[in-house]
Structure formats: structure tokens, C-alpha cells
Amino acid sequence: xxxxxxxxxxxxxxxxxxxxxxxxxxxxxxxxxxxxxxxxxxxxxxxxxxxxxxxxxxxxxxxxxxxxxxxxxxxxxxxxxxxxxxxxxxxxxxxxxxxxxxxxxxxxxxxxxxxxxxxxxxxxxxxxxxxxxxxxxxxxxxxxxxxxxxxxxxxxxxxxxxxxxxxxxxxxxxxxxxxxxxxxxxxxxxxxxxxxxxxxxxxxxxxxxxxxxxxxxxxxxxxxxxxxxxxxxxx
Amino acid sequence: xxxxxxxxxxxxxxxxxxxxxxxxxxxxxxxxxxxxxxxxxxxxxxxxxxxxxxxxxxxxxxxxxxxxxxxxxxxxxxxxxxxxxxxxxxxxxxxxxxxxxxxxxxxxxxxxxxxxxxxxxxxxxxxxxxxxxxxxxxxxxxxxxxxxxxxxxxxxxxxxxxxxxxxxxxxxxxxxxxxxxxxxxxxxxxxxxxxxxxxxxxxxxxxxxxxxxxxxxxxxxxxxxxxxxxxxxxxxxxxxxxxxxxxxxxxxxxxxxxxxxxxxxxxxxxxxxxxxxxxxxxxxxxxxxx
Ligand SMILES: Nc1ncnc2c1ncn2[C@@H]1O[C@H](COP(=O)(O)OP(=O)(O)OP(=O)(O)O)[C@@H](O)[C@H]1O
Ligand SMILES: [Mg+2]
Numbered sequence: 348x349x350x351x352x353x354x355x356x357x358x359x360x361x362x363x364x365x366x367x368x369x370x371x372x373x374x375x376x377x378x379x380x381x382x383x384x385x386x387x388x389x390x391x392x393x394x395x396x397x398x399x400x401x402x403x404x405x406x407x408x409x410x411x412x413x414x415x416x417x418x419x420x421x422x423x424x425x426x427x428x429x430x431x432x433x434x435x436x437x438x439x440x441x442x443x444x445x446x447x448x449x450x451x452x453x454x455x456x457x458x459x460x461x462x463x464x465x466x467x468x469x470x471x472x473x474x475x476x477x478x479x480x481x482x483x484x485x486x487x488x489x490x491x492x493x494x495x496x497x498x499x500x501x502x503x504x505x506x507x508x509x510x511x512x513x514x515x516x517x518x519x520x521x522x523x524x525x526x527x528x529x530x531x532x533x534x535x536x537x538x539x540x541x542x543x544x545x546x547x548x549x550x551x552x553x554x555x556x557x558x559x560x561x562x563x564x565x566x567x568x569x570x571x572x573x574x575x576x577x578x579x580x581x582x
Numbered sequence: 583x584x585x586x587x588x589x590x591x592x593x594x595x596x597x598x599x600x601x602x603x604x605x606x607x608x609x610x611x612x613x614x615x616x617x618x619x620x621x622x623x624x625x626x627x628x629x630x631x632x633x634x635x636x637x638x639x640x641x642x643x644x645x646x647x648x649x650x651x652x653x654x655x656x657x658x659x660x661x662x663x664x665x666x667x668x669x670x671x672x673x674x675x676x677x678x679x680x681x682x683x684x685x686x687x688x689x690x691x692x693x694x695x696x697x698x699x700x701x702x703x704x705x706x707x708x709x710x711x712x713x714x715x716x717x718x719x720x721x722x723x724x725x726x727x728x729x730x731x732x733x734x735x736x737x738x739x740x741x742x743x744x745x746x747x748x749x750x751x752x753x754x755x756x757x758x759x760x761x762x763x764x765x766x767x768x769x770x771x772x773x774x775x776x777x778x779x780x781x782x783x784x785x786x787x788x789x790x791x792x793x794x795x796x797x798x799x800x801x802x803x804x805x806x807x808x809x810x811x812x813x814x815x816x817x818x819x820x821x822x823x824x825x826x827x828x829x830x831x832x833x834x835x836x837x838x839x840x841x842x843x844x845x846x847x848x849x850x851x852x853x854x855x856x857x858x859x860x861x862x863x864x865x866x867x868x869x870x871x872x
Binding site: 395397416417418419420421422426427429433434435436437438442445446447449450453454494495498 | 745748749751752755756758759760761762763764765766767
């Protein structure tokens, strides 16, 4: 289980997360929803060590991740598909995917994982020699997701995969997330698309202004209450 | 007249190969770390002095100095990296000051140790004229050009195929995403500086073998490498090669048609002209569309 306990983090002098605690049970898909600026991306970045943690802890199976280097996370089975895709624009699709298998232990499985990712996203196979910077938004999201899967993570954190994409592609991506969950991958999904998120999630967190306002099983969520909390005024 | 111009084109082409060795190193370290190493030309010059030392003290061919020159330039490049990496605030600006200062220190150290005299190789075989059709060059110029082509090709392949070569490009392109892939950016940056040092070492030996060196040359070399990097539009190896040849040819034509006194000025004018017409560099924009 991935646990976040009383986590405080932010950017320099600006604190964003105010002692948030979340638990992500193994094999489950946990959704984090919340309005713009709630601190969802900040939370994922803090978990991955991309920004420093001021207080609290992040643990994976009771092993602390706090203060660890981001580049050691892949080796521990964690992958973050970042907000805005962050593909390597002037490298080919295939090289982007290969970089997902950069840590030495993952390199021997490169060919097998390439085949697996191309199986999930045939469109990436068609475009494997193309520069990543020339892909459409949907293709770039597929590439970002595929690149994250190249290290066979057991824990996948995904930040707003549906952002700016046509419904068809969003459905495609959610179907793949469902499939990954069936294979036993633990998934943390940050989404603005509440409907889609609730449909695939086991449980859901609602964040606003750097705090957790609600944690429920997805099936038990009262959508009116969720709506009220989501759009309520500050204070 | 036509023959003179052809000859100038040929000499410029050969010079351009060596310029590419210098400029690619500068472009590499700029790509990974967003830092312009203003001591890069001085490192090339230091490597050239290693060739001078080996030839004058050990009575060997300057080519025998290649390992020593590479080691010295690598060590210098790594030192610049380690110092720059310690800068926490305003790294882009402060690193300019820092590397500029290192360049001045190197220049003065060279002046103290080897005096202000000019030096060039005494090797007869390196200076021998080689004829290609109606075109002439020194054997060392031809060697230097061919060696540059080989090294530039190797570097290109390294960037395209190897794990760390691709990591260099990944860090240049998306630093945070590279970290998420398991790439340690600090290690990657150090590698890019070491590779820059290797190339600077070879460039130094080529420089000593085919022209004259003196302590103040380092600064001019840094300026040339900088001009080429900007002309090329950061990030493309063939672009750097083409921009290097363009600079080499411009300089050679200036010397032939005008005067060697304005050779450096011609490079600067080329620089301003290209930037005025193509703000992204010769290859920057084209590459983005590709
Ligand atoms: N690099 C940064 N420096 C300073 N403040 C930042 C930085 N990045 C984000 N913030 C601030 O942190 C707060 C939380 O941002 P964050 O990106 O975590 O929100 P989010 O919940 O992911 O929102 P969205 O749904 O819009 O992506 C915002 O107020 C934002 O302005
Ligand atoms: Mg966000």
C-alpha cells in the first residue's frame, strides 16, 4: 500500500499541501478529484520527489519514500504519467518509449515491453519513427502512458489523462487503465472528469485548497454532496 | 581569381571540421545544463599546449599528445561542471561569470607557464603540402578534418543510439520527465561535460598541428564556438557541422578577398546577419517542423 501521512509540501516559500493523508490500497484504482489549483499535481510531484516535502511522510509498504531521488522511483516500481504529457519532443516515439526502460534492470525486457505497449497502442507503432513533438494531443497522451508502462510499474500515478482529448480517446485510455487494474497494477488517477473517474475508481478523494475534504468508496458517493463540496466557496 | 576562391572554400571547409569539434562540446553542455561554458575555448587552447609540450619536450609527434590533451581538457571541463553545479541561485547568469573567470585564469596560467610567444608544430610531415586536384592544404589540415568527421559521426551515433547519449537529449528536452524515467540529471550533465572535454582535447591537438597558438587565442575560440552554436540552433549535430563549415568558409574568403585582419569581424557579421534573418538559427526552425 502507498500511504501519504500528514504531508506538507509546496514551492519554496509558498506552501500548497496542508498535512494531507491519503491511502492507496494495492490492486485498487483510487481517484483524486478537485477543482483547479486544489493541489493534486503538487501531491503527485511530492510523492515522486520532484518537489521537497516539508512535513509528514510517504511510504510504500511501510518503506519511506521521503527524501528519495526521483530517479530511484522507477526502480521501486513507481511511475508518474505527468500532467501535460512531457514527452521528449525532438526524439522519436520509439526512443521516448525506450527511455521509459532506462534503469539497467529494465533494459533486458525492452523488446518485450515495446511489443506490449505497441499492442496496447497500435497507433504508436505506426508512428514509431516520427518525432514525439509532431504527435496529436491524444497520441502524445498515449505515448506518455506507454512510456510510463515500459518499466512495468506496480504503482501507476496518472495526472489528468483526459485533458483536452476527444471522448473516443478518453474512453480508449480509461479502458486501458481498467485493463491494467485487472492485471494487478495499483493506480492513482487524478481527474477533472468526475463522471469518468467515478466509473472506474474503487474509491475517491476530493481535494480543495490543499486539503482532503472527502474520502469514500466510489460506489457510495452521493453526487449531489460531491458537487456541493467541489464548487463550494472558500471557508 | 576563381582558383583563389576555390582554394579559400577548400581551406574554410577543412577549418570548419575542427570548429565543429569545439562547438559540439559547447552545444552539448548548453543543452543538458542550460549553461554556456565561456571557458570552453580556453580548454581547447590548453589541450593545444599539451601538444606543444609533448612535441617540444618529448620530441614526439603532436599526435602522440592526444591522450594527454583529452585528459587535461576532460579534467578542466569536469571542474567547470562541478563548480557550476554548486551554484544555487541565478545559475544561468552566475555560471557565465564563473566560466568567464575560469577562462581568464587559464589564459593567464598559460601565459605564465609558456610565455606570450606564438608556437606552431615543427613536424615536417604534418606541414607537408597535400594536393587534391588543384587544391592544396597541409597534411595536418586534412588529417584534422577527416578526424573531425569521424568524431562528429561517432558523437551523432552516440546521441542517437546509446543509453546515455539519449539521456543527454532527454534531460535537455524535459528535465522532470527524464528524472521520472530513472535518469539522474547530474550524472548525465557530468557525462555531457566529459564528452565536451574529449572533443575539446582533439580539437586542441588539431589546432596546434595546423596553425599557430598563443595565450590569447582561447577567448577567440570560445567566441567561434558560441557563434556556431547559435547559428546552428541548439540541438542538431548536422546543424553544428554545417554552421562550422559556413564560419570556416566565411573566414577563409574574408582573408582571401580582403585581409586577415578582419577575419574575426567577418564571423561576427555572419552571426548578426543570420540571426537578423533567421532568429531560430539556420536549423532551429527547420528541425522543429521535421
Ligand atoms: N511551480 C510552482 N510555483 C509556485 N506555485 C505553484 C507552482 N505550481 C503550482 N503552483 C500553485 O500550487 C497550487 C496547486 O497547484 P496544482 O498544480 O497542484 O493544482 P491542481 O489541483 O493540479 O490543479 P489543476 O486541476 O488545474 O491541474 C496552485 O495555486 C498553483 O498556482
Ligand atoms: Mg494539476
